[in-house]
Amino acid sequence: MDNTLSERDITDLKETLRRCSPETIEAAIRFRQGGDPTALRTVVYGVIRRYQPASAGVRLEKAGDDTSLIQDLGLDSLTLLEIVLTIEETLKVQINNEELKEIRTLGKLNQFLQNKVAGGSVAVSMKQYSHEHIALVLPQQPPFLFLDSAELGDETVKAEYKIKGSEFFLAGHFKDEPIFPASVLFEAMGQAACLWLLEKAPKLLAKEIKTNHVFFATLDGAHVYRKARPGQQLTFEGKLVKLRDPLAIFSCSASSNGDRIAAIDRLVLAFGEQLAPEEAPTTTSPSGATA
Amino acid sequence: MPPMKRAVVTGLGFVTSIGNSREQVLRSLKECRTGVELFPDFAGADVPVKLAGTVKGFSFPTPEFEDWTYPAEYQLSREQLRPMTPNALYAFCAMQQAIRAAQLMPEQVANPRTGIMCASAGSMWMAYHNFHTMVTRGVSRCQPMAVVNSIPGSLYINLVSCFKLKGGSLGCSSACSSSAHAMGLAVDLIRQGRQDIVFVVGAEDCNKFSILPFASIRALSVQADPEKSPCAFDVKRDGFVGTGGASVLVVENLEHARRRGACIGAEVLGWGQASDGYNVIAPDPNGDGLARAMKQTLQDANLKPEEVDYINAHATSTPIGDISECRALRQVFAGGKVPFISSTKSLTGHGLSLAGAMEAAFCCLALQEKFTPVSAHITELDPECKGLPIVTRPIADAPRIALSNSSGFGGSNVCLALRRWEHGE
Numbered sequence: 152m153d154n155t156l157s158e159r160d161i162t163d164l165k166e167t168l169r170r171c172s173p174e175t176i177e178a179a180i181r182f183r184q185g186g187d188p189t190a191l192r193t194v195v196y197g198v199i200r201r202y203q204p205a206s207a208g209v210r211l212e213k214a215g216d217d218t219s220l221i222q223d224l225g226l227d228s229l230t231l232l233e234i235v236l237t238i239e240e241t242l243k244v245q246i247n248n249e250e251l252k253e254i255r256t257l258g259k260l261n262q263f264l265q266n267k268v269a270g271g272s273v274a275v276s277m278k279q280y281s282h283e284h285i286a287l288v289l290p291q292q293p294p295f296l297f298l299d300s301a302e303l304g305d306e307t308v309k310a311e312y313k314i315k316g317s318e319f320f321l322a323g324h325f326k327d328e329p330i331f332p333a334s335v336l337f338e339a340m341g342q343a344a345c346l347w348l349l350e351k352a353p354k355l356l357a358k359e360i361k362t363n364h365v366f367f368a369t370l371d372g373a374h375v376y377r378k379a380r381p382g383q384q385l386t387f388e389g390k391l392v393k394l395r396d397p398l399a400i401f402s403c404s405a406s407s408n409g410d411r412i413a414a415i416d417r418l419v420l421a422f423g424e425q426l427a428p429e430e431a432p433t434t435t436s437p438s439g440a441t442a
Numbered sequence: 443m444p445p446m447k448r449a450v451v452t453g454l455g456f457v458t459s460i461g462n463s464r465e466q467v468l469r470s471l472k473e474c475r476t477g478v479e480l481f482p483d484f485a486g487a488d489v490p491v492k493l494a495g496t497v498k499g500f501s502f503p504t505p506e507f508e509d510w511t512y513p514a515e516y517q518l519s520r521e522q523l524r525p526m527t528p529n530a531l532y533a534f535c536a537m538q539q540a541i542r543a544a545q546l547m548p549e550q551v552a553n554p555r556t557g558i559m560c561a562s563a564g565s566m567w568m569a570y571h572n573f574h575t576m577v578t579r580g581v582s583r584c585q586p587m588a589v590v591n592s593i594p595g596s597l598y599i600n601l602v603s604c605f606k607l608k609g610g611s612l613g614c615s616s617a618c619s620s621s622a623h624a625m626g627l628a629v630d631l632i633r634q635g636r637q638d639i640v641f642v643v644g645a646e647d648c649n650k651f652s653i654l655p656f657a658s659i660r661a662l663s664v665q666a667d668p669e670k671s672p673c674a675f676d677v678k679r680d681g682f683v684g685t686g687g688a689s690v691l692v693v694e695n696l697e698h699a700r701r702r703g704a705c706i707g708a709e710v711l712g713w714g715q716a717s718d719g720y721n722v723i724a725p726d727p728n729g730d731g732l733a734r735a736m737k738q739t740l741q742d743a744n745l746k747p748e749e750v751d752y753i754n755a756h757a758t759s760t761p762i763g764d765i766s767e768c769r770a771l772r773q774v775f776a777g778g779k780v781p782f783i784s785s786t787k788s789l790t791g792h793g794l795s796l797a798g799a800m801e802a803a804f805c806c807l808a809l810q811e812k813f814t815p816v817s818a819h820i821t822e823l824d825p826e827c828k829g830l831p832i833v834t835r836p837i838a839d840a841p842r843i844a845l846s847n848s849s850g851f852g853g854s855n856v857c858l859a860l861r862r863w864e865h866g867e
Contacts, residue, residue: 170508204520227521232586240583 156184167240171197179241182268191242191264198237199257202230216258217408222299222313222384224257242268253279255300278303280346288349289342290362294319297339298387301346306391308347312339316381331379336413340403341367341420343387348399348420356396365422368398372416383407389418397423449632450863452704453544453692454803455536459495459648459685459790462513463539468807474816474836476789478668478683483650491657492666495685495791497648502528505571522604525590527565529645529796530600532688537601537641540690544704546639548606555638557609558601559628561620561795562644564594567651594795597645609637615795617850618756619715620644621689622798625858626713628693638698641690644799648686652794656684659723661760672759672792673819674785675768675827682758685791689800706867708806711745711843711859714738718853725763725853729770732756732847735855736774739845743859747774750781750859751841752814754801756849757785758792765826767847772830782841784817784833798848802858805844809862812840 156164161180168176175197182190199220200211207225209218220226226234235246244267246254254260280301286292301310314331321329345365353360379385386406393400399420405413456463459477460470470477481494499513507523516535523531541551550556569592576584585591590599595613602611610631614623621644628640646652656662663681665671672683699706716738718731725732740747753771757764764785771783786804787793793800808815813836820834846858 169506229521229524229586236583236586240579245582 154184156180164241167237168198171201175201182242186268188265188268191268192261194241195238195261195264198234198241199224199226201237202226202234204230214257216256216261217384218257219255219300219311219313219384220257220260221255222311238264244268252281255279278350285346288362289346290365291342291345296342297335298342298346301343303347303350305351308343308387308389310339310343310346310387312385312387314379314381314383314385321381329381331381331383331385333375333413336375336379336385336405337370337373337415339385340387340389340405340413340415341418344389344399344401344403344418344420347389347391347401348422352394352399352422355394358396360422361424364424365420368421369417369419370415373413374415375413376411377407379405379407379412385412392417397421397425446633447635448696449629449693449710450696450699451691451707451710451806451860452694452699453540453542453546453690454707454806455538455540455543455688455690456800456803457497457500457532457536458687458689458793458800459497462499462535464543464807467804468811470789471786471804471807471815472811472813474789474818476668476818477685478672478789478791480666480668484654489654490664491654491662493663493668493671493683493791494648494653495683495687495793497532497685497687500528500532502649505568525587525596525603526600527562527568527591527596528647528649529562529565529686529688530597532686533560533562533597533601533643533645533690534604536645536688536690537605537643540641540692541605544692544694546692550639550702552606552608553639554608556607556640557628557631557637558598558607558611558641558643559614559624559631560598560601560612560643560645561614561624561799562594562597562646563615563617563620563652563795564592564596565647565651566655567647567649568592570651597643601641601643607641609640616854616856617852618758618792618794618797619848619850619854619856620795620798621800622713622802622846622848622856622858623715625691625693625710625799625802626715626856628691629710629713632693632695635695638695640693642693642799642802643688643690644793644796645688646686646794646796648684652686653684656682663759670819672788673821674755674757674759674764674788674817675824675832676759676820677822677824679759679761679764679824681760682787682792685793685796687793687796687800689796689803691799691803691806706863707810708863709861711861712739712741712743713856713858714742715854715856717855720853722852725766725849727762727766727769729766729768729773731853732767732770732849732855732857733773735857736770736845736847739857739859740774745843745859748779750775750843750845751839752805752808752844753781753783754805754808754815754844754846755783755785756797756847757817758787759785763849764824767849768824768826768830780829780831781845782814782831782833782837782839784815786815788818788820798846798856798858801848802846802860805846805858805860808841809844809860812862814839814841
């Protein structure tokens with residue numbers, strides 16, 4: 152790229168980036184004129200900073216690639232649209248609706264824009280789920296839904312949950328010392344596995360699976376390594392080990408900021424019409440709860 | 443059929459050209475202080491109109507809400523301001539006053555039994571900028587809020603979300619009778635027992651886009667002296683002067699108000715509406731439609747014409763409109779006692795969709811504070827007003843029953859009947 156911007160272009164750019172810092176505007180001009188790729192990050196951060204509400208939990212200075220745009224930076228869906236419109240106009244790129252759905256973290260946004268302005272195609276391999284979307288799929292509902300967002304791969308599921316501190320059970324677990332219960336950690340991993348099962352398995356098995364026909368069957372080798380407390384961001388990862396009607400077997404882990412929190416060596420979900428709750432396989436189910 | 447419930451007014455809120463609080467408005471009405479002044483937005487030789495009933499304490503230099511200023515006692519978050527129009531911001535402030543005046547708790551406001559009836563023409567200014575962006579910069583550049591901050595519904599959309607209202611909500615659109623319609627509908631909801639509390643909100647922008655389109659039909663005054671115009675019922679009247687702002691009335695079921703020990707300002711006895719069936723813009727010169735609306739109102743309120751003490755006339759100060767209203771008044775009060783008549787628009791300017799609610803609220807003040815508002819700037823009454831007791835100077839009369847008239851384009855007429863609430867009643 153080597154496009155000298157006209158006076159008019161620069162005026163427009165300044166108008167678009169009104170209320171952004173002078174560095175942001177300079178970076179945008181550098182980027183548009185010479186395609187300086189290092190300027191991209193400055194522009195993106197500058198635009199987000201201009202729209203970020205004062206009440207946001209995480210300031211941009213402390214944000215990393217994993218920082219969630221919605222949970223951490225406090226951007227609601229409309230603010231995200233404002234940011235996207237400003238970035239589109241500044242960088243002269245188009246972000247379509249499908250692409251927009253995939254962008255959940257700061258890292259994703261940066262990577263996406265880098266690919267985009269490089270003219271390359273943006274590979275979208277993982278399917279992203281918002282909290283609202285998850286709630287439409289899973290039978291679990293707030294206040295007993297522990298996934299804020301999720302992405303599904305062919306045989307994997309990765310989900311995020313931020314411990315808000317306002318969860319109803321933290322008032323008693325424990326009084327004056329809120330700790331996220333181990334049972335709920337396992338439940339959340341079960342919910343993540345359930346999401347994968349309901350969304351991916353029907354196609355693989357060519358069979359319908361009703362939301363209320365999935366059951367938490369077995370949990371082997373369940374470990375807890377660290378306490379999880381309010382404010383922590385939990386990442387749940389599940390990997391399909393085996394899928395054979397009527398069972399799906401996963402191995403799961405929970406971590407926070409890279410630290411191991413918990414793991415399940417073998418989590419088994421049973422599914423299907425024939426499995427009425429009382430006829431569900433009588434295994435060593437620790438909770439007996441339906442997933 | 444069970445007997446109808448009674449509707450009373452338990453709170454008022456004002457952002458008007460003559461004041462941004464009950465106290466200021468009351469003082470302006472009693473002391474005959476005009477809210478009209480030279481409007482900087484109309485400066486320039488190409489604009490024939492110079493005056494407006496300006497709203498003080500607010501500024502909207504650009505369509506971006508981050509540039510707007512408003513009185514420091516009101517606090518709005520970015521999320522609340524972002525979808526707003528100037529008229530919605532005025533209304534937000536007036537709503538807060540009305541809620542405080544009515545001493546409503548948050549759970550009484552955010553309640554399935556509490557609704558809102560709104561009236562505004564939307565923000566043509568914001569609509570213009572939104573469409574301009576769409577046409578010149580492309581469809582995908584249209585702001586995310588482009589719909590909700592343009593359409594007439596933006597008023598109730600914003601207020602319902604800001605105040606977490608749970609009852610019925612509606613935006614009325616009948617030009618200059620819109621908020622009188624909102625008031626009538628609110629009264630019906632209360633009388634039928636469908637709601638316990640209904641906020642009635644009239645609000646309009648105050649800018650070139652909300653006022654100057656009326657210049658092409660020569661409806662606006664070209665007078666540049668705010669001490670001379672508007673002058674409803676005067677021979678020299680040459681059109682209306684536009685204004686904006688917001689007025690809110692808390693209309694409440696009498697029993698509900700009594701149970702919670704609310705301070706009642708006035709009772710709404712009834713209302714009526716009728717159309718001219720005559721012309722898109724001009725009123726029926728004989729005032730037949732407005733006369734029918736008034737007669738219906740008297741019947742609905744179970745009042746005899748001679749019981750009415752004061753009429754807040756629609757009287758915008760246009761040559762034809764005022765005459766048409768005088769003829770309507772003669773039809774209704776022929777042969778008997780004619781109530782005192784004034785146009786408060788001569789002080790405020792014409793608030794368009796805001797007018798009905800603003801003037802109903804003025805009537806509540808007049809009834810409660812026992813004074814008769816003066817029709818300002820009259821030096822020589824139009825001969826058409828002969829025999830009608832138009833209040834050109836302060837008088838000692840304390841009205842007990844008042845009517846408030848509103849007429850809109852297309853000959854849409856609404857009349858509201860209010861009664862003073864006596865101490866200890």
